[in-house]
Amino acid sequence: MISKKKTFDSNFEVFLADTLESQEIHYNVRYKVYCEEMGFEDKELFPNQMECDEYDNNSVHFLVRHKWTGHWIGAMRLILSDNGSPFPMEQWCELEEDLTPSRYAHSIELSRLCVLKETRRFSAKNLISNATERDEINSDDKSNIRLLNQHKNLGLTIMWGLLRAASKYCAEKKIDDLFLFVTSALAFSIRKQGFVLEQLGEPAEHKGKRVPFLWKNSNLLVNSMWENDFIEDLHIFSKEISKRELVRVAG
Numbered sequence: 001m002i003s004k005k006k007t008f009d010s011n012f013e014v015f016l017a018d019t020l021e022s023q024e025i026h027y028n029v030r031y032k033v034y035c036e037e038m039g040f041e042d043k044e045l046f047p048n049q050m051e052c053d054e055y056d057n058n059s060v061h062f063l064v065r066h067k068w069t070g071h072w073i074g075a076m077r078l079i080l081s082d083n084g085s086p087f088p089m090e091q092w093c094e095l096e097e098d099l100t101p102s103r104y105a106h107s108i109e110l111s112r113l114c115v116l117k118e119t120r121r122f123s124a125k126n127l128i129s130n131a132t133e134r135d136e137i138n139s140d141d142k143s144n145i146r147l148l149n150q151h152k153n154l155g156l157t158i159m160w161g162l163l164r165a166a167s168k169y170c171a172e173k174k175i176d177d178l179f180l181f182v183t184s185a186l187a188f189s190i191r192k193q194g195f196v197l198e199q200l201g202e203p204a205e206h207k208g209k210r211v212p213f214l215w216k217n218s219n220l221l222v223n224s225m226w227e228n229d230f231i232e233d234l235h236i237f238s239k240e241i242s243k244r245e246l247v248r249v250a251g
Helices: 007-011 020-037 054-058 101-105 139-150 154-172 184-192 217-221 237-250
Strands: 012-016 059-066 072-080 107-115 177-182 209-216
Touching: 007 012, 007 154, 012 154, 012 237, 020 059, 020 072, 020 107, 020 237, 054 059, 054 072, 059 107, 059 154, 072 154, 101 107, 107 154, 154 217, 177 184, 177 217, 184 209, 209 217
Parallel strands: 107 177
Antiparallel strands: 012 059, 059 072, 072 107, 177 209
8 A cells, every 4th residue: 555645745746738848748758668668669750759649639648747856757648539439449459348429428548657767766866867956955855755765666656646637637527437458467556556447358469468447437536545645636737837937037
C-alpha cells in the first residue's frame, strides 16, 4: 500500500496539456520513454523527437511535473472514439463483445501511460541535475528529497497520479468506461491496490503480451487511496503556466 504521507501531492502535479507547447512536451516525454529508453518505437520516424500518431488528433493529453525542479517526467493520453470509430486496441485483439455507437460515445482508451527512467529509478541527484544551484533547494524540498529516497516505487506512485487525473477528467465528462490494453504485470499492480478490472478478451501480441480490460470510472473514483494523497486538482496548462509566468516576471 502507498504511504499515508502525501508523496505525490508534495512533489508532483498533473497538467492537462491543452496547448501546442504542452502537447509538444507530452510527445517529447513519450519519445524519451518509447523510442530512447524502451525501443518500442523507431526513433528514426520521429526526427523532431516527438513521438505521436494518428490517434493524438482525437486524444486528451496529460503531463506530470516535478514541482521543485520543473522537470516534465510523465505522460498519458485518453483516446476518444471519433464518431464511433474503433479504439486502437481493437486492431490488436478481439473483444468478447462488439461496442455499440452509444458505448463509444461514453468511453475512452487509456494509452501511452509512461514515466521517465530517471524517475522510475529514482535518484535525488538525477532529478536536480538540471537545477541551477543546489543551494536554492529550501528546507521543505530537502525534506521531500528524504521522503522520495525512502519511497520504493516512485514510478508506480506517479502512475497513480496520472490515473487519478484521468478519473477526475472522465467524471467531469460523464465517461465511465475506461478501456486498457496492458501487460498482465500492470493489471496485477492495479488490482493489488483494490481496483476492479474486467478482462474483455484473450491476451494478444503487441510489443509483448497484452490483455484488454474494462475499468469502470465509478470504481476508480471510490478507492480509499485517494483519501490521503492525490488530492490536488488537475491543473490546466494554458491557465496555470501563463499565470505563473506573469507572477515570475512581476517578481
